[in-house]
Amino acid sequence: MKYIFLVLVLVLELSAGVVKSPIISVDKQNDIATIKIDKIDVGMSGFISHKISEGHTVILKNIVVTGFDSQSKIATLKMSPYDALKNNALPSGKWVVEVGDDATLAFGYTRGTLISPNEEIYHRITKSVKNLQWVHPDIFATILSFNGHPTPLRDDFTKFSISTSVGLLFIYLEQKLFTIDVKSFKILTITDAQLKQESTQLPFYTRIQEIDAAWWGEGSDKLESYEPYYYKLLTEANPNNKELQNIVHNFKAKASK
Template sequence: MKYLKLKLFICILFFSSIAFASPFGNKLIVPIIELDADSEHFAYVPAFDLKVGESGEIIRWFDKEHSGIVAMAAVVEVKDNRAKIAFEPFVGLEQSAFPTPLLKPQKNDEVVFRGFNDRAFLIAPTQDIYEKVRNAYPDVTWLHPDLFAAYLMDIGHTAPVKGDFRKICAQYATGVVYIVNLNEGQALDCQTFSLIKKDYITGRAPIEERMLPFFSRIGSTNQEWFSYLINDKRTQDYYIYFDALLKGEIKDEDATFFGRITNYFTQSIKDIF
């Protein structure tokens, strides 16, 4: 009887999420159905349409009105209608003035995937291509690249690395980064950089129109500054740089959970923890 109730509960959550369609994936809430017997860092949830590389948060309900984020999670395997997730305690809201709760995920905790996939940063070489992509996805809330450009200037980065995307996405509750790359657009999970969707609506910008490091109103007034500071030939062209970034050729020193998860997929590193 308990199994039937759990199954019904899962189905209600899944199909209710479908009613609110998002081009980059519908919000999905699933329970932890089993903890891994061999490792304290892994658990299992119903797979539904989850893909390897998708990120999420594990939520604990303390009562009917109060809940909290227990851990960050990422899908590392999908098999036999179950998704294996890796997780690590959540530290996004850590404050030195307050004690950090020592909570570990447990069976029946909720795992929320794609909770912010209706919000995205758009990285494009020109304003024309930026507007073209934005207009193609009117249901997405696009965070302006000025926010990201200002963040990069503030921390002294002339071109972004994957860790920069993770931080800005966490800061603005954003689930997706859409990067225009060569002749295609790639919508990526902002934490793991796993591919969500690919399209071919952008075309390629002429060399003389490409901005560094990407289109932004801040960049349009600081092109000489970027060109002066960027010495690596790879960063002198928008497409060459972001193609290298997506291929993992730009070194990612991010040692956070999602940084390790990304390297686990792109560099075949077998030990996440």
Template structure:
């Protein structure tokens, strides 16, 4: 009986909770656009970064990848890791034995919630670096956008080093990886408000610049379902 219990325990996925664990592994092989890892990520859609060793103690993040199959195969997502006019663009190709960090920056989380009470409750339950939605609201205002989309969340995450988007939907919560654009985790939720602040909870009553904060109306839960 103890052996059965032990086997069941060992057969559990790498994360038993809502948040996937960060994975440290390396590239096993590269064949055209398919990249195989020595240790797969715990869930499909999870993104990571590839780190190349140039010798003499010099290493650099070269590309972003995302797992596409349960066998551990991944594909290239982006080579735009760091853009700066004063710095050279990294053009190093992925190669075997490059190091990989799956779930890079997953501890940095932006939470989109329907109200202040839900927001406060969630952040009190998890020890994460929470990126306040006020910052995202200001970003949308500057960009002249009215509501969250996968595209502006991806751009925001890259600019502000956000690893995950925690989204409260109607009766559920999901984790969106803004690099891959995939939902990587989901759980049910209860006792949520019937109507949420549109487009999401923030401390600003109104933001005057740009389109954001105008009289555009919408439904919080309907918006979250599109992400």
């Protein structure tokens, strides 16, 4: 119960609401913008909106927090093309990010999905958290089946986030719960969650009995091992996370024995 309580506190903090702050500088050549804010986590994602007239705004860019200076309270944002709403019938416009535009971060953090190795762990974690709207992994499994990926790719998680407005991804690995911004795939926190794991379902716990596979291509093979694969996904997206590196090192040392 102690560890479930920690998870509950964690989710309460992350899902408190969206964070908004005006842009204070823009480096258009390097797609960098900055905001001034009291506190923000590196890895949080969001978007920049631009006011085009009274009562009308347009979203211009995706953003990810790549740095935060706690002394100056300046957060650095990496900008990229906004891809959540695609419609060729809509005008694209020639608006660009300007000082004074609004940065919105932690959008969708009230909705989360849990990747867990079995049903018991899934229910113990999700039932302990009441303020978060859980989107069942069955929906993700259905998307994987449509894409022909019994092994989920990082791009599958991104598309899932866009289609379901899920902002947080939780992955349970070896008695630890990884909280991830699903769009940036950056680790926000790693929390102890010492739950007994008696079985493992691949590629994760879902009530979908079979995920269809494509004839060929990345992701078309069935997943053969749970922990090594998800550690691989996390390491690729978080190469400089020292805590993750230590966890993976210890896992490999135990596996080699």
